[in-house]
Amino acid sequence: MDFELSDEQREWQMKARKFAQEEIRPISLQRDAIEDPAKTWDWDIIRKGSKLGFRTMAVPKEWGGEGTGFVTQALVMAELAKADSAISKSFSQCWKWSHLIAQSCTEDQKRRFLKPFLDDDTFVLGKGISEYDAGSDNRLPPDDPRAGLKLRAERRGDEWILNGSKAYIANGNIGKLFFIDARTNPGVPLRQGITMFLVPRDTPGFRSGKVFNKSGWRFYQNGEMIFENARVPHANVVGEVNGATKKSGGGGGDTTGGDLFGDLELAANALGICDDACESALAHARATTPDGKALFEQQLVQLKLNRMHALTEALRSFVLRVAWEHDRRIHSPNPGLAMNFSTDVVQEVTELYMDLRSGAGGEMDAHADKLVRDSFIWSHLAGDTVQRLKVARRLGR
Amino acid sequence: MFSLHLSPEQLEIRDTVRDFVGREIKPVALASARLEAFERPLLTVQLEAASRLGLRTLGLSEDAGGAGADALTCAIVTEELAAGDPDIAAVLGHTAGLARSLERATTPAQRERFLAPFARDDAFHLALADAEAARDGADWLLQGACAAVANAPLAKLFMVRTRAGTLLVPRGTAGVAVREQPGDWYHGSCGELAFSNCRVPAANLAGEVTKAATLLPALSLGIGRAAYEAALEYARLRVQGGKPIIEHQAIAAKLAGIALRLETARAAVWRAAWASDHPEAVADRSLPELPLESIAEAYAPEAMLAAAKDAAECFGAMGVMRDMPLHKYIRDARICLHSGEGSGAAKLNLAVAITG
Numbered sequence: 001m002d003f004e005l006s007d008e009q010r011e012w013q014m015k016a017r018k019f020a021q022e023e024i025r026p027i028s029l030q031r032d033a034i035e036d037p038a039k040t041w042d043w044d045i046i047r048k049g050s051k052l053g054f055r056t057m058a059v060p061k062e063w064g065g066e067g068t069g070f071v072t073q074a075l076v077m078a079e080l081a082k083a084d085s086a087i088s089k090s091f092s093q094c095w096k097w098s099h100l101i102a103q104s105c106t107e108d109q110k111r112r113f114l115k116p117f118l119d120d121d122t123f124v125l126g127k128g129i130s131e132y133d134a135g136s137d138n139r140l141p142p143d144d145p146r147a148g149l150k151l152r153a154e155r156r157g158d159e160w161i162l163n164g165s166k167a168y169i170a171n172g173n174i175g176k177l178f179f180i181d182a183r184t185n186p187g188v189p190l191r192q193g194i195t196m197f198l199v200p201r202d203t204p205g206f207r208s209g210k211v212f213n214k215s216g217w218r219f220y221q222n223g224e225m226i227f228e229n230a231r232v233p234h235a236n237v238v239g240e241v242n243g244a245t246k247k248s249g250g251g252g253g254d255t256t257g258g259d260l261f262g263d264l265e266l267a268a269n270a271l272g273i274c275d276d277a278c279e280s281a282l283a284h285a286r287a288t289t290p291d292g293k294a295l296f297e298q299q300l301v302q303l304k305l306n307r308m309h310a311l312t313e314a315l316r317s318f319v320l321r322v323a324w325e326h327d328r329r330i331h332s333p334n335p336g337l338a339m340n341f342s343t344d345v346v347q348e349v350t351e352l353y354m355d356l357r358s359g360a361g362g363e364m365d366a367h368a369d370k371l372v373r374d375s376f377i378w379s380h381l382a383g384d385t386v387q388r389l390k391v392a393r394r395l396g397r
Numbered sequence: 398m399f400s401l402h403l404s405p406e407q408l409e410i411r412d413t414v415r416d417f418v419g420r421e422i423k424p425v426a427l428a429s430a431r432l433e434a435f436e437r438p439l440l441t442v443q444l445e446a447a448s449r450l451g452l453r454t455l456g457l458s459e460d461a462g463g464a465g466a467d468a469l470t471c472a473i474v475t476e477e478l479a480a481g482d483p484d485i486a487a488v489l490g491h492t493a494g495l496a497r498s499l500e501r502a503t504t505p506a507q508r509e510r511f512l513a514p515f516a517r518d519d520a521f522h523l524a525l526a527d528a529e530a531a532r533d534g535a536d537w538l539l540q541g542a543c544a545a546v547a548n549a550p551l552a553k554l555f556m557v558r559t560r561a562g563t564l565l566v567p568r569g570t571a572g573v574a575v576r577e578q579p580g581d582w583y584h585g586s587c588g589e590l591a592f593s594n595c596r597v598p599a600a601n602l603a604g605e606v607t608k609a610a611t612l613l614p615a616l617s618l619g620i621g622r623a624a625y626e627a628a629l630e631y632a633r634l635r636v637q638g639g640k641p642i643i644e645h646q647a648i649a650a651k652l653a654g655i656a657l658r659l660e661t662a663r664a665a666v667w668r669a670a671w672a673s674d675h676p677e678a679v680a681d682r683s684l685p686e687l688p689l690e691s692i693a694e695a696y697a698p699e700a701m702l703a704a705a706k707d708a709a710e711c712f713g714a715m716g717v718m719r720d721m722p723l724h725k726y727i728r729d730a731r732i733c734l735h736s737g738e739g740s741g742a743a744k745l746n747l748a749v750a751i752t753g
Contacts (some may be wrong), residue, residue: 017688035434069641072716128704130714135637135713135714136637140638143639144639147637147638168714211719213433213719214717215717215719215724232638301743354731358735358736361576362582362736363545364582366734376717379709380712380713380717385645385648385710386647389647390677
């Protein structure tokens with residue numbers, strides 16, 4: 001066994017730490033406190049991060065990206081999330097789909113889409129799966145063809161005509177390119193009847209709807225996407241017609257996309273929040289002296305700090321092991337388990353942190369409040385019963 | 398005799414308040430625009446409507462213009478109000494509980510001066526604070542600041558606990574400054590009181606005034622119940638996996654877990670409230686000699702936060718959206734847990750009681 005990081009991994013980690021603490025942290029609470037959900041995004045930080053390689057670091061070297069491995073990506077996500085979880089996710093969201101481009105797109109598609117993505121510091125990516133009436137059904141689809149996403153795509157000559165809408169889509173209102181899952185055969189169960197399309201922002205017939213107003217991850221934008229006879233060339237089909245899940249899931253039937261990356265992404269991001277909570281809690285316990293004695297001297301405070309650190313270090317071990325397995329293309333239920341586990345950890349750790357920060361009647365520390373709200377996002381993304389059942393099915397296979 | 402029967406009057410009050418909350422409070426308190434806004438100012442129109450219903454003076458005797466409700470009835474009313482709006486529930490709960498205690502701590506002459514105008518005025522609220530008092534001739538002089546005083550910004554009468562007893566200080570008395578608490582990490586209304594050479598005549602000295610024992614846990618109970626009812630309704634409507642999600646074992650078990658916490662919390666709250674109405678039950682060994690309100694306070698807010706989080710999870714992504722009430726239920730439950738007298742303090746109280 002070897003727990004040592006390579007020089008390259010260490011270098012990325014340090015670069016991310018510097019950027020996170022110097023650039024992200026100062027704007028974190030400020031962006032979170034903006035009331036209009038459509039105005040929380042900040043292109044300036046995206047541009048700065050992009051110039052340092054944090055937007056494109058998952059693109060393979062042969063295509064002009066940084067070609068980093070999964071361990072490096074996990075380390076960087078955690079460092080960025082330690083300063084702001086939502087801003088970290090805004091960068092890693094681009095890695096998620098650049099993995100997909102590299103893995104599933106034709107040379108022609110890579111040329112048409114990867115190039116502009118690499119050249120433009122404000123080019124961010126998204127993927128549209130969820131719809132108002134189809135959430136869990138896309139993750140764990142029943143056999144009934146009526147279940148799951150409904151956005152329809154019909155072939156007309158060299159084009160596909162898309163009609164319907166998507167909801168809660170990350171970067172939906174600001175992204176320049178989207179992977180859209182649409183029904184190309186509504187008469188069969190979901191997994192046999194959907195196709196993935198590359199849909200650029202300027203596609204005729206496509207427009208953004210409202211930006212969702214979330215309690216946490218406020219920087220990170222989720223939007224509505226509306227398709228009214230939107231015209232997408234056949235050349236933008238990713239993989240085969242009716243083969244979307246095969247492509248995005250690498251045959252694993254994972255319609256949440258991102259293949260290997262998605263589960264690791266949430267677990268690594270959670271780790272960053274936990275690191276922030278642990279460090280802040282310890283600093284607070286040392287610096288606060290109610291009744292003249294440091295908070296840290298109280299047994300109950302020490303027990304809380306112990307629990308926070310134990311959970312965080314357990315999560316770190318799990319995250320890095322999963323990343324290491326990904327780098328070696330070892331397939332197992334571990335990524336899913338780590339993602340589920342990260343939900344429990346990040347919520348318990350941030351709640352303990354909030355507990356330490358409370359005390360004065362009628363006031364709450366804005367940082368603790370934000371971490372707790374951000375962590376609750378994991379409930380529906382990473383730790384809901386469907387996400388746990390999905391991993392359990394894999395265990396039972 | 399062990400009985401969990403509510404009296405016909407208690408049942409009637411519960412139904413009346415539930416109906417009022419459903420008609421007058423929920424449609425306003427849970428409107429999307431209000432839920433989305435960062436600031437949610439107190440719903441004063443609805444607060445006054447609840448006052449007119451008699452909920453402000455609930456705990457006063459009928460002679461004093463109230464309904465003569467006991468602590469258990471007050472806890473039931475707080476739960477019902479909090480299921481619609483914890484802010485209204487908190488303001489009324491504090492005032493009604495303090496009024497009940499004030500009636501017992503005052504002389505007939507004091508009741509005439511302070512309780513009679515209180516009973517007549519729907520916008521008359523009460524607050525309880527602590528300060529230092531020094532004798533100055535026939536008067537008392539109050540000094541000192543008191544932070545996080547519930548109802549301070551609204552109250553027309555401050556009840557100030559001192560070593561000498563409780564001094565009744567009408568709003569507007571020279572030497573009292575009120576500052577609204579910044580932020581919004583509290584339910585109802587909250588502020589800081591500062592006394593500086595505040596002169597209070599000796600005639601305003603009353604006996605010991607205490608606040609409602611089970612207010613906080615009853616408040617959290619209402620929040621948890623609102624979250625539960627929302628999740629139950631949604632789980633019957635939302636179809637995923639080929640059937641309403643309530644028919645999936647995982648969701649049904651989650652709802653059962655919420656119900657379990659709700660019923661256990663309510664049992665703890667009711668027991669504490671009933672015990673405060675029946676102190677003889679400790680003497681005759683029916684109840685243990687423990688601070689039962691601390692048990693309710695240590696259990697309910699924590700359990701209700703877990704309940705609200707589970708309820709929100711049933712809504713998927715909608716559970717984190719600000720135009721839906723779930724995020725507010727979670728936040729409201731957190732406020733109960735971390736408002737300074739949350740479960741940590743209650744557990745320590747219990748520890749002290751046990752270890753002596």
